[in-house]
Amino acid sequence: MKSIAELEEIRKKTLEKISLRTNADGIRVVVGMATCGIAAGARPVMNAFVEEINKRSLNNVSVSMTGCIGVCKLEPVVEVIDKDGNKTTYVKMTAEKAARVVVEHIVNGQVCLDLTIGAVEK
Amino acid sequence: MHLYRAHVLVCAGTGCTSSNSVKVMEEMNTLLLANKLDKEVQIVKTGCFGLCAEGPIVVVYPEGAMYTRVEVSDVKEIVEEHLLKGRIVKRLLAGEKEAEDISKSLEGVDFFKRQTRIALRNCGLINPENIDEYIAFDGYKALEKVLTEMKPEEVIDVMKQSGLRGRGGAGFPTGLKWSFAAQQVNDVKYVCCNADEGDPGAFMDRSVLEGDPHSLIEAMAIAGYAIGSSQGFVYVRAEYPIAVKRLQIAIEQAKEYGLLGDNILGTGFKFDLEIRLGAGAFVCGEETALMTSIEGHRGEPRPRPPFPAVKGLWQKPSILNNVETYANIPVIILKGAEWFSSIGTEKSKGTKVFAIGGKINNTGLVEVPMGTTLREVVYDIGGGIPKGKKFKAAQMGGPSGGCVPAEHLDIPIDYDSLLSIGAMMGSGGLIVMDEDTCMVDIAKFFLEFTVDESCGKCPPCRIGTKRMLEILTRITEGKGEEGDIEKLEELAKNIKTAALCGLGQTAPNPILSTIRYFRDEYEAHIKDKKCTAGVCTAMLQYTIDAAKCKSCGLCAKVCPMNCISGEKKVPYVIDQAKCAKCGACVEKCPFKAISKI
Ligand SMILES: Cc1cc2nc3c(=O)[nH]c(=O)nc-3n(C[C@H](O)[C@H](O)[C@H](O)COP(=O)(O)O)c2cc1C
Ligand code: SF4
Ligand code: SF4
Ligand code: SF4
Ligand code: FES
Ligand code: FES
Numbered sequence: 001m002k003s004i005a006e007l008e009e010i011r012k013k014t015l016e017k018i019s020l021r022t023n024a025d026g027i028r029v030v031v032g033m034a035t036c037g038i039a040a041g042a043r044p045v046m047n048a049f050v051e052e053i054n055k056r057s058l059n060n061v062s063v064s065m066t067g068c069i070g071v072c073k074l075e076p077v078v079e080v081i082d083k084d085g086n087k088t089t090y091v092k093m094t095a096e097k098a099a100r101v102v103v104e105h106i107v108n109g110q111v112c113l114d115l116t117i118g119a120v121e122k
Numbered sequence: 123m124h125l126y127r128a129h130v131l132v133c134a135g136t137g138c139t140s141s142n143s144v145k146v147m148e149e150m151n152t153l154l155l156a157n158k159l160d161k162e163v164q165i166v167k168t169g170c171f172g173l174c175a176e177g178p179i180v181v182v183y184p185e186g187a188m189y190t191r192v193e194v195s196d197v198k199e200i201v202e203e204h205l206l207k208g209r210i211v212k213r214l215l216a217g218e219k220e221a222e223d224i225s226k227s228l229e230g231v232d233f234f235k236r237q238t239r240i241a242l243r244n245c246g247l248i249n250p251e252n253i254d255e256y257i258a259f260d261g262y263k264a265l266e267k268v269l270t271e272m273k274p275e276e277v278i279d280v281m282k283q284s285g286l287r288g289r290g291g292a293g294f295p296t297g298l299k300w301s302f303a304a305q306q307v308n309d310v311k312y313v314c315c316n317a318d319e320g321d322p323g324a325f326m327d328r329s330v331l332e333g334d335p336h337s338l339i340e341a342m343a344i345a346g347y348a349i350g351s352s353q354g355f356v357y358v359r360a361e362y363p364i365a366v367k368r369l370q371i372a373i374e375q376a377k378e379y380g381l382l383g384d385n386i387l388g389t390g391f392k393f394d395l396e397i398r399l400g401a402g403a404f405v406c407g408e409e410t411a412l413m414t415s416i417e418g419h420r421g422e423p424r425p426r427p428p429f430p431a432v433k434g435l436w437q438k439p440s441i442l443n444n445v446e447t448y449a450n451i452p453v454i455i456l457k458g459a460e461w462f463s464s465i466g467t468e469k470s471k472g473t474k475v476f477a478i479g480g481k482i483n484n485t486g487l488v489e490v491p492m493g494t495t496l497r498e499v500v501y502d503i504g505g506g507i508p509k510g511k512k513f514k515a516a517q518m519g520g521p522s523g524g525c526v527p528a529e530h531l532d533i534p535i536d537y538d539s540l541l542s543i544g545a546m547m548g549s550g551g552l553i554v555m556d557e558d559t560c561m562v563d564i565a566k567f568f569l570e571f572t573v574d575e576s577c578g579k580c581p582p583c584r585i586g587t588k589r590m591l592e593i594l595t596r597i598t599e600g601k602g603e604e605g606d607i608e609k610l611e612e613l614a615k616n617i618k619t620a621a622l623c624g625l626g627q628t629a630p631n632p633i634l635s636t637i638r639y640f641r642d643e644y645e646a647h648i649k650d651k652k653c654t655a656g657v658c659t660a661m662l663q664y665t666i667d668a669a670k671c672k673s674c675g676l677c678a679k680v681c682p683m684n685c686i687s688g689e690k691k692v693p694y695v696i697d698q699a700k701c702a703k704c705g706a707c708v709e710k711c712p713f714k715a716i717s718k719i
Contacts, residue, residue, distance in 0.1 A: 001380025004266055004387055007257055014258035018248075032246060034332040035325070035364055067333015069246030071233060072486040079227070079246075087227040103181070108188050110215060111226055118225035 027061045027106055029053075032077040034068035040075035041094070048095035049078070052102040061106055074120065080105055089117040126164040128205060131181040134167040138177035142194070146178050149197040154205075163205055189214040236503050238465065239489045240473050241289075241326075241449040245333030250368050253375040256336040262381055264455035265340050268347055269389040277348040278304055281451070283459035285471030289326075290316055290407075290444030291522065291548050292624075293470070293537040296451075299441055302431035303349040306439035311351035313342050314435060314442040316412060317358040317365070320404035321520030322571060324551035326475040327445035329487055331358065331365035334449065335372035339382065339395060341448035344455065346393040349441060353394055357412050360399040369397060404521075404575035408623050409442045411577070422579050423623035444549070446475055466492035470536035478504050480553040481511065490535070497531040500554060511556040515639065519548025521568045521575075522628035524635025525561070544635040546628075560657035561640040562647055566594040568632040576625065583626030586617040590633060598658045602648030607637060656718050659703045663719055668693035670715035677707035677716060 002010070018028065031037070031046045049063050069077050074091035080101065081087050088111050090101060097115055104110045113119055132138075132147045147165060154160045168181075176190035180200065187210045189200065196214055203209045228234045228246075239245075248255035256262070268277050282297030303311060315338060319327040330338065342354045358366050373395055376382040384392045398416045400406045406421040413435045415421035434440025450472060454462045463471045470492035476499065479485045483505030490499060496516060500506065507513055515525040524545035526533065533539050537547050555564065569591045578584045590613050593606050614630030621627045637644060646652045653661045666677070666686075671693035678686040678694060683702050688694030696707070696716075708716045 001385070001388070004270070007262060007266065007379075007387075010254050010257050011260070011263075014254040018255060018258060030249075034245075034329055035362075038364065064249045065251070066248060067245040067250050068242075068329040068487055069228060070237075070242070070487040070489075071228070071484065073484060077228075077246075087229065089226065089228040104188055107185075108215065110188065113226070116226045117228055117231055 026083055028081040029061060029063045029106070030066050030079045030081065031063065032067070032069045032075060032079075033065035036068065036072040037075045037077065040072075042076040044095045045076045045078060045093045045098050048098035049102065052099050053106070056102070056107065058102075058106065071117070074117065077117075082109075090115045091117045091120050126162060128163045129166050129183040130163060130200075130205075131166045131168045131183065133177060133179040135177075138179055141177045143178035143192075145194050146180065146192050146197060149194045150180075150201070153197055153201045157201060157206060159201070159205055185210060187211075187215065233484055233486075233488070233503055233505070236498065237489050238473050238491050240453055240462075240465075241330060241446045241475055242333070242487070242489045243453065244337065245329055245487075248334065250333050250335055251371050253336060253372065253379060256334070260456060261336050261452070262340055264452035265343050265347075265381065266387060267455055268344050269387055269391050274304060274348045274350065277344065277455070280455060280459045281348070284454045284462040285459075285466075285469075286447065286450055286454060286462065287470065287537065288444055289446035289450075289474065289549065291519070291546070293547060296443060296447055299431060299443070300345065300348050302429070303351075303439045303441045306432060308439050310353075310436075310438045311349055312435040312438055312440040313345045313349065313351045313354040314413065314416070314440055315342060315354070315356040315445060315448060316407060316409070316442055317356055317362075317445045318400050318407035318412065319359065319362075319445075319549065320402075320407040320575075321522075321549050321551045323479050323553055324477050324520060324549050326477055326487060326550045328362050328365050329475075330445050330449050331362065331369050335365075335369045336376065337449045337452055338369070338445055339372055339376050341451035342395060343382065343386070343393045344451055345441060345443070345448070347391055349439070351440075352392045353396075355396050355398050355416050355435070357398050357400055357406070357416055359402045361402050366397060366399065373397070403577075404571070405577045405623070405625050408625060411623070412442065413440065422577050423625075425622060446550070467534060467536045469538055474535065474547065474550060476550045476552045478552045478554065480517075481507050481556040481559070482554040483508055492536045493534040495532050495534055496526055499535070499552070500531070504554070507554065507556050511558065514555045514557050514559055515561065517553040517555065517564065517568075517632070518551070519546035519631075520551045521571050522546060522624065522631055523548040523551075524631045525555075525564070525639065527639040529639075544631070544638055546631070558655055558657070560598075560653050560655040561636040561643050562594065562598055562653075563655075563657050565633045565636045566591065566598055569594060569629070572625065572629040576629075580620075580622040580626065582617045582620035583622070583629065586613055586621075587626070587629050589613060590617075590630065594633070597644065597647045598653070598660065600647070600651045600658070600660045602644075602651075604648065606648055607641070607644050611637065662703050663698060664696055664701055664703060664705070664707060664716055665719060666694050666696060667715045667717065670713050672713050672715070674712065676710050676712065680706045680710045682706065 029049050033042050053061050076093040078090045078093050104112050178192050180189045180192045199211050203211050278297055278301050286296045287293040317327050405411050406415050408423050411421040411423040430440045466472050473489050473491050475489045488503050513528050515527045517525045526545050530543050540547050573587050573591050576583045614634050617630055618627055646654055651661050683700050685697040685700035686694055
């Protein structure tokens with residue numbers, strides 16, 4: 001059983017981990033995996049990210065899932081959060097687009113503007 | 123095998139080739155040789171990167187620098203700066219030249235900016251299968267707080283002061299409900315959660331279960347502490363497999379951490395949670411039916427009183443709350459009743475989650491402060507109606523609710539305002555309808571649903587709704603009679619007062635509200651045998667305008683019934699008796715000679 005102090009410890013550690021403030025160059029990829037995301041094809045997208053990231057041995061990048069972000073018509077939705085906490089929301093993702101995001105954004109630091117929510121909403 | 127220290131990928135796809143990538147590659151070759159880099163750097167021809175418009179594309183690994191629109195004259199710089207000196211040529215990097223004025227993240231778009239997320243605070247933010255992430259965002263801190271700093275009565279007081287009302291439909295004050303159960307003297311009490319979510323088109327509760335299951339667990343434990351219960355049940359419909367799985371994982375993790383079970387956080391408080399699967403009957407969302415179903419019986423409602431707070435699950439004092447209601451609770455405990463009650467309207471506090479669907483650009487899930495107008499939800503967040511069509515009405519509250527017509531678009535969304543215009547908050551399904559929707563048909567749709575879902579226990583609901591459906595069906599078939607509207611109103615009144623449970627009591631709502639706001643449509647169906655929206659096929663006719671018809675014969679070719687005939691130079695005609703009203707011919711006619719009247 002965890003004590004209250006232990007919970008506080010987990011709170012601190014995990015927050016650091018997910019907000020990446022202490023991790024010099026970590027990037028977090030978060031894939032929306034609620035029912036509508038999965039129905040729209042979030043699984044192959046998630047797999048593509050994992051695959052591309054492994055292929056390039058990018059060990060400072062983590063891929064995780066989350067629940068409904070709310071914009072179901074733009075699913076699959078993926079958010080890339082860089083080391084400074086800047087968030088980019090990619091929408092209507094596919095495995096191919098995922099590969100591009102890995103090369104251009106994650107490796108090169110160049111946001112794929114044309115795939116972001118702002119561009120698609122325009 | 124020779125090992126290279128760098129790879130230069132040059133796109134040799136069709137797009138880049140046409141934008142001169144071959145020349146770029148040749149130049150690269152020449153310069154690598156000239157700089158004696160040919161043994162260290164390998165040129166690789168690749169297929170299309172999908173960025174043809176930005177071609178020619180050159181990517182240099184290991185850095186993975188992607189250069190776009192590389193001209194032959196740029197190659198020298200790439201070789202001398204990047205490959206020789208290891209300095210990336212920023213000027214040529216992809217994206218550098220693109221406009222920066224579009225918002226890159228969800229937070230930057232109107233859809234998100236106008237929302238206030240309390241119940242959905244963690245949805246889309248944390249990994250629902252990782253308890254540590256929930257804890258990181260202050261998860262289980264509220265439970266900590268109530269167990270170590272608050273008496274059960276204090277918890278209930280906070281709930282009362284916050285003004286939180288049930289999000290499952292009726293809007294009963296949560297603190298009050300808890301206080302009734304807390305007052306009961308009994309060794310055994312139960313805390314239940316309604317995750318049945320039966321309304322067509324609604325998925326708010328599913329999203330919370332899928333995106334933030336721990337917030338429900340934490341809230342139910344808090345409720346358990348407040349009313350003196352050590353056992354909870356979550357009733358979820360079996361059609362929600364992902365939700366069920368994530369909740370299961372969350373419960374296991376919470377048990378592992380000692381946040382469920384005996385002696386929680388070393389405070390001596392004991393609380394456990396179990397999942398019960400429902401088979402997906404709408405009536406099982408009604409509180410007494412739900413409890414009967416958890417007990418293992420057929421989910422039929424029973425008369426109240428006694429209310430569940432006195433005699434609920436297994437005749438023990440029980441409370442039942444909706445998933446979204448619970449999801450608000452940990453934050454209220456942490457941020458205080460005052461904070462929560464500062465959001466919303468005088469009598470409806472906090473926020474409400476809506477699943478918006480139908481004829482709207484941004485379908486999805488939104489959480490807005492109570493009192494936000496329907497217009498803001500539909501236009502500012504929902505992005506308006508597709509194809510520039512007109513807003514006709516929004517059906518709110520599912521089969522128990524009613525419709526809000528355009529004239530009430532500026533109504534603030536809260537429990538009482540909606541009731542005052544014959545609609546209802548309900549659980550949060552919001553279906554937008556445009557000018558192409560027939561309101562009689564919509565009423566019929568919802569009534570079909572209730573007729574199917576009626577449990578059959580009491581005659582007003584079992585027989586009455588069926589009779590109403592028959593009348594509606596007749597009207598939509600063009601066989602409406604004078605007096606039908608009055609008959610519907612009469613039946614509605616009787617069913618509302620005589621039905622045993624909420625299902626029957628609210629079944630007539632969609633009919634009453636459509637009659638109230640769109641009586642003219644009912645009358646057009648009955649008197650003129652016309653469906654103005656062009657939906658009820660029985661009253662439609664497809665006809666060819668002889669003046670516009672050029673006798674091309676295209677329509678006759680697509681007609682599945684072979685009921686269009688004609689010949690050269692003579693306008694074509696449709697044999698009305700055989701026409702199946704599929705509309706295929708309208709789309710086909712290049713001269714727009716066919717119309718639906
Ligand atoms: C026919 C019928 C169906 C219902 N379905 C649901 C449902 O799916 N989900 C829900 O939370 N409440 C549903 N309710 C309302 C519940 O009976 C109950 O009022 C609610 O769960 C209480 O929680 P709250 O106070 O947090 O809203 C339904 C009521 C009726 C009469
Ligand atoms: S009103 Fe309908 S659903 Fe409710 S008990 Fe009667 S027959 Fe069953
Ligand atoms: S509506 Fe369909 S069935 Fe009728 S005439 Fe046109 S194509 Fe034929
Ligand atoms: S397609 Fe149009 S123009 Fe051609 S025969 Fe049919 S109605 Fe006439
Ligand atoms: S589940 Fe992804 S936005 Fe709804
Ligand atoms: S051909 Fe080069 S990116 Fe498409």
